[in-house]
Amino acid sequence: MIRIEPREMPSKWWTIGIPIISAFVAILLASIPLTLAGANIFEAYRQMANGIFGSTFAFTEMLTRATPLIFTGLAATIAFRAKLWNIGAEGQLYLGAMAAVAVGTGLIDAPAFILIPIILLAGALSGAIGMAAPTYLKTRFGADEVVTTLLLNFIVIIFLQMMLEGPLKDPMGMGWPQSEPIVDNGVLPQLLPRMRIHAGLIIALLTAGLVHLFLSKSIWGFKIRAVGENPSAALHAGINVKRTFMGAAVVSGAIAGLAGVSEVAGLRGYLTTDLSPGFGYTGIVVAMLAGLSPIGVVISAIFIASIFVGADTMSRAIGVSSYLADLVVALSLICVLIGGFIARYKFIRTNKGNV
Amino acid sequence: MMKNTRVLSLENISKRFGSVVANNSVNIDLYRGEVLALLGENGAGKTTLMNMLFGHYIPDSGSIDVLSFEGQMEPLTLGHPQASLDAGIGMVHQHFTLAENLSVLENILLGSEKIWAWRHNRSNARDKITKIMNRTGLSAPLDEEVGKLTVGERQRVEILKALYQEVKILVLDEPTAVLTPQEADTLFENITAMTKDGLSVIFISHKLREVLAFSNRIAVLRHGKKVGEIPTSEANERVIARMMVGEETIENPRKKMKIGSPVLQLNGVSSKGDSTRTSLNRTNLTIHKHEIVGVAGVSGNGQSVLAKLISGLAEPDSGELLIDGKNIKYFSPKEMQSLGVGRIPEDRHHDGVISAMSVAENLIIERLHDKDVNNKGFLQNKSIKKNAEELIEKYDIRGPGIDANTALLSGGNIQKLILARVFECMPNLILANQPTRGLDLGAANEVARRLLEARTRGAGILLISEDLDEILELSDRIMVIHDGSLTEAIDLSREAIGLMMAGEKA
Numbered sequence: 104m105i106r107i108e109p110r111e112m113p114s115k116w117w118t119i120g121i122p123i124i125s126a127f128v129a130i131l132l133a134s135i136p137l138t139l140a141g142a143n144i145f146e147a148y149r150q151m152a153n154g155i156f157g158s159t160f161a162f163t164e165m166l167t168r169a170t171p172l173i174f175t176g177l178a179a180t181i182a183f184r185a186k187l188w189n190i191g192a193e194g195q196l197y198l199g200a201m202a203a204v205a206v207g208t209g210l211i212d213a214p215a216f217i218l219i220p221i222i223l224l225a226g227a228l229s230g231a232i233g234m235a236a237p238t239y240l241k242t243r244f245g246a247d248e249v250v251t252t253l254l255l256n257f258i259v260i261i262f263l264q265m266m267l268e269g270p271l272k273d274p275m276g277m278g279w280p281q282s283e284p285i286v287d288n289g290v291l292p293q294l295l296p297r298m299r300i301h302a303g304l305i306i307a308l309l310t311a312g313l314v315h316l317f318l319s320k321s322i323w324g325f326k327i328r329a330v331g332e333n334p335s336a337a338l339h340a341g342i343n344v345k346r347t348f349m350g351a352a353v354v355s356g357a358i359a360g361l362a363g364v365s366e367v368a369g370l371r372g373y374l375t376t377d378l379s380p381g382f383g384y385t386g387i388v389v390a391m392l393a394g395l396s397p398i399g400v401v402i403s404a405i406f407i408a409s410i411f412v413g414a415d416t417m418s419r420a421i422g423v424s425s426y427l428a429d430l431v432v433a434l435s436l437i438c439v440l441i442g443g444f445i446a447r448y449k450f451i452r453t454n455k456g457n458v
Numbered sequence: 459m460m461k462n463t464r465v466l467s468l469e470n471i472s473k474r475f476g477s478v479v480a481n482n483s484v485n486i487d488l489y490r491g492e493v494l495a496l497l498g499e500n501g502a503g504k505t506t507l508m509n510m511l512f513g514h515y516i517p518d519s520g521s522i523d524v525l526s527f528e529g530q531m532e533p534l535t536l537g538h539p540q541a542s543l544d545a546g547i548g549m550v551h552q553h554f555t556l557a558e559n560l561s562v563l564e565n566i567l568l569g570s571e572k573i574w575a576w577r578h579n580r581s582n583a584r585d586k587i588t589k590i591m592n593r594t595g596l597s598a599p600l601d602e603e604v605g606k607l608t609v610g611e612r613q614r615v616e617i618l619k620a621l622y623q624e625v626k627i628l629v630l631d632e633p634t635a636v637l638t639p640q641e642a643d644t645l646f647e648n649i650t651a652m653t654k655d656g657l658s659v660i661f662i663s664h665k666l667r668e669v670l671a672f673s674n675r676i677a678v679l680r681h682g683k684k685v686g687e688i689p690t691s692e693a694n695e696r697v698i699a700r701m702m703v704g705e706e707t708i709e710n711p712r713k714k715m716k717i718g719s720p721v722l723q724l725n726g727v728s729s730k731g732d733s734t735r736t737s738l739n740r741t742n743l744t745i746h747k748h749e750i751v752g753v754a755g756v757s758g759n760g761q762s763v764l765a766k767l768i769s770g771l772a773e774p775d776s777g778e779l780l781i782d783g784k785n786i787k788y789f790s791p792k793e794m795q796s797l798g799v800g801r802i803p804e805d806r807h808h809d810g811v812i813s814a815m816s817v818a819e820n821l822i823i824e825r826l827h828d829k830d831v832n833n834k835g836f837l838q839n840k841s842i843k844k845n846a847e848e849l850i851e852k853y854d855i856r857g858p859g860i861d862a863n864t865a866l867l868s869g870g871n872i873q874k875l876i877l878a879r880v881f882e883c884m885p886n887l888i889l890a891n892q893p894t895r896g897l898d899l900g901a902a903n904e905v906a907r908r909l910l911e912a913r914t915r916g917a918g919i920l921l922i923s924e925d926l927d928e929i930l931e932l933s934d935r936i937m938v939i940h941d942g943s944l945t946e947a948i949d950l951s952r953e954a955i956g957l958m959m960a961g962e963k964a
Contacts, residue, residue: 325819337823341794342823
C-alpha cells in the first residue's frame with residue numbers, strides 16, 4: 104500500500120525544479136512518436152533547438168509567438184485565481200482586436216503616442232465587456248461561466264465574420280474578408296529592424312509585472328485570492344464575493360483583449376478570422392503550467408512558444424508532421440501536472456502485512 | 459443469556475488522517491445479545507472506528523474478526539462495505555441514507571433485491587418484514603413514502619432495513635440526536651427486544667443518561683484511545699464523565715454583573731434563511747451589555763438561521779432587528795462588522811478561515827479597509843506582519859509561523875486565530891456559534907475565558923451551543939430553541955431545559 108499525504112511545506116527548489124524536470128521528461132517522451140514517425144531523434148532535436156536558438160530571427164520569432172500567450176496566460180491566471188473559469192479568452196482576444204481595428208483604421212487621426220494608448224484602451228475595454236457579461240449572468244442568475252464563456256467564443260467569431268463582410272470590410276481588400284489596415288500611427292513599433300518582434304512583448308512583460316503586484320500586493324488581489332480559495336469564508340469575512348468576481352472578470356477580459364490588440368496592431372496590421380490559432384485556449388495551458396503564477400506565465404509562454412516554433416522548424420527540416428508540436432505541448436502539460444502533484448504530495452510506503 | 463459468545467473483536471485498530479490520529483490502538487470486543495455503548499466527546503474517534511468496521515475506511519493497522527455463520531471467528535475483509543454486510547454487520551448512520559421518494563418497503567428492500575430481475579415478488583419480503591416488526595415492536599407504514607415520515611419513523615425504517623438483511627451486529631450512530639425523549643424511549647425498548655433475539659448492538663452516544671439506562675457495558679474513547687471500559691452496573695455519571703473529559707473542568711471564575719443597555723433586540727423576527735433548515739418564527743430576543751445569553755437546543759431547530767441573521771448572511775422576512783438601538787435595514791456581513799458585531803462561525807474551517815492563505819492574511823481579512831492594512835488599495839505588509847506577530851503572541855496561536863498556510867494549524871489554534879480577529883476589534887455584540895465544538899479542553903477553556911473577559915468589558919454575547927454544560931457554565935440567561943421558536947428558560951435545571959429542547963413545556 105502507498106499512502107499519499109500533502110507535503111506540509113513544499114520547498115522552493117522543489118516547486119521550481121519539478122516543472123523543469125517535467126519539461127525534460129516531456130521532451131524525452133516525445134521521442135517515442137518521433138521515432139515512430141521515422142525521424143532521427145538527435146537530428147530532430149538539433150533542428151528543434153536550431154528553430155529556437157539558431158539565429159536572431161528564430162529567437163525573435165519565438166518571442167513573437169510567446170507574446171499573445173503571455174497575455175492570454177495572464178488572463179486565465181487572474182480569473183482562475185478567483186475560481187472564475189474564463190474559457191472565453193479566445194473570444195475576448197477577437198473582441199479586443201475588433202475594437203483596435205474599429206478605432207485604429209482611420210476613425211481617429213492622432214500622433215502615435217496618443218493613438219496607441221487609445222487603441223490599447225479600446226481593446227482592453229472591449230475584452231473586459233466580453234468577460235463581464237457572462238460573469239454578470241453567473242453572479243445574478245447562476246449561469247455556469249464555463250459554458251457561457253466557451254460558447255461566446257463561437258458567437259464572437261461569427262460576429263467577426265459578419266463585421267468583416269460588412270462594416271469593417273476593407274474596400275481595397277480585393278473582396279477578401281479582412282479589415283482595413285491599422286494606420287501607421289497606430290501600429291506598435293518594431294523592436295529590431297527587419298524582425299517581426301514588436302512592442303507587444305514589452306507590454307506583455309509589463310502586464311505580467313503589474314498582475315504579479317496586483318495579485319500579491321493589492322487589496323483587490325487579496326480579495327480575488329480569498330474568494331478563489333474559500334468563497335464562503337470570504338463572504339463571512341465581509342468580502343463582496345459577487346463584486347470580486349466582476350473585478351476579476353474585468354481585469355481578465357481586458358488582458359485577453361490586449362492579446363488581440365497586440366496581434367493585430369503589432370504583427371498583422373489588419374484583422375482576419377484567423378488572427379489567433381487558439382491563443383485563448385493555449386493561454387489556459389500556459390496558466391496551468393505556470394501554476395497560476397504571473398511571473399511563471401512568462402516562462403511557460405516562452406516554453407510553449409519554443410516547442411511550437413521549434414517543432415515547426417523540425418517538421419519542415421526533417422519532414423515529420425507539425426502535429427507533433429501539439430503532441431509535445433500536450434505531453435509537457437501532463438508531465439507538469441503530474442510533477443505538480445508530486446511536488447505537493449508525498450508518497451509513503453506502508454507495510455502491507457499490517458493492513 | 460448467551461452473553462459469553464464473542465461476536466466481534468477489534469484489535470489494535472489505528473487510523474490517521476494526515477497528522478491527526480483518529481484512532482490509536484483501540485481494542486473492543488462485543489458479545490452476543492449485549493448493548494455496548496461507545497462514548498466519547500466530539501472528535502474522540504467513535505464514528506471513525508465504526509466506519510472502519512463498516513468498510514468505509516481502511517485502518518492503518520490492526521485487525522477485525524467477526525463470528526461467522528458457522529460459529530468461527532474469522533477476519534473481516536477490510537475496506538469493503540459489502541464484506542461487512544455479508545458478515546452481518548449493519549449500521550444506522552446519524553444522517554439517514556434513505557430514498558425519500560420511495561416507499562418504506564422499497565427502501566427496506568433496496569440493495570437486497572436483484573436490479574435485473576424481471577419482476578419482484580414482494581409478498582414474501584412483506585411477510586418477513588411484518589414478522590420482524592411483530593417480534594421487535596418496531597413499526598413503520600410499509601406503503602408510505604419515506605419523505606412523509608417523521609424522523610423517528612425514518613430511523614425505524616433504517617433499523618428494519620438492517621434487520622431485514624439479517625444482521626448480527628447493529629451499529630447505531632448517535633441514534634437519539636434527532637429524536638424526542640419519547641421516541642428515544644421507544645427506540646430503547648425496541649433495542650432491548652432485539653437483543654433478546656441475540657442481536658448485538660454498538661450504540662454511539664455522548665448522552666450519559668441514556669447510556670447508563672440502556673447499555674450493558676460502556677467503552678469510552680478519548681483522543682482516539684480507549685481510556686476505559688466498565689460494566690454499566692458499576693458506572694455512574696461522574697465516573698464516565700471523568701473518563702470522557704480526562705480531568706475535572708476548570709471553573710471559570712465569574713461574578714454577577716449589572717447589565718447595561720440592550721445591544722441586540724429581535725422583535726418578532728421571522729426568517730426563512732435557506733429552505734432546507736428550520737426557519738425562525740416570530741422570535742423575540744434581547745441581549746444587554748455585560749450579558750451572555752445562551753441558546754440551547756438540538757441542532758437543526760433554527761440555530762443556523764439565527765446565526766445567519768446576526769452574521770448578516772440572512773434577512774428577516776418580517777419583524778425588526780436592532781443593534782445598539784438602531785433598526786437594521788440592510789443585511790450583509792460587512793454591515794454587521796461596521797456595526798461592531800464580532801462573529802465566531804459554527805464551521806470554522808468552512809466559514810472562519812481561508813486555509814490556503816497565511817495566518818497573517820487571515821488575521822486581517824475582516825479589516826481590509828482599515829488604514830493600517832489598506833494604503834490606497836495596497837496591502838501594508840509591514841503593519842500586517844506586526845499585527846500578526848502581536849496577535850499570535852497575545853492569543854498563543856501555535857503553528858509554523860505567520861506566513862504559513864492556515865491549513866497547517868490545528869483546530870484549536872484556528873479557533874484562537876478567529877478569537878484574535880474577533881476580540882481585537884472590541885465588538886459590542888459577539889455571536890459565538892458552537893465556539894468550543896471539537897476543541898480540546900485547553901482551547902475550550904481559552905474560548906470561555908475570552909468570552910467572559912468580553913462580558914466584563916461590556917460586550918453582549920449570544921452563545922449558541924449544543925453542549926448544555928457549556929451553556930449552563932457560561933450563560934447569564936438561557937433561551938431554548940425548538941422548531942424555530944425561542945423560549946426563555948426559567949427553571950435552569952438540566953431536566954427542565956432538556957424537556958424544553960424536546961419541545962415539551964417545562
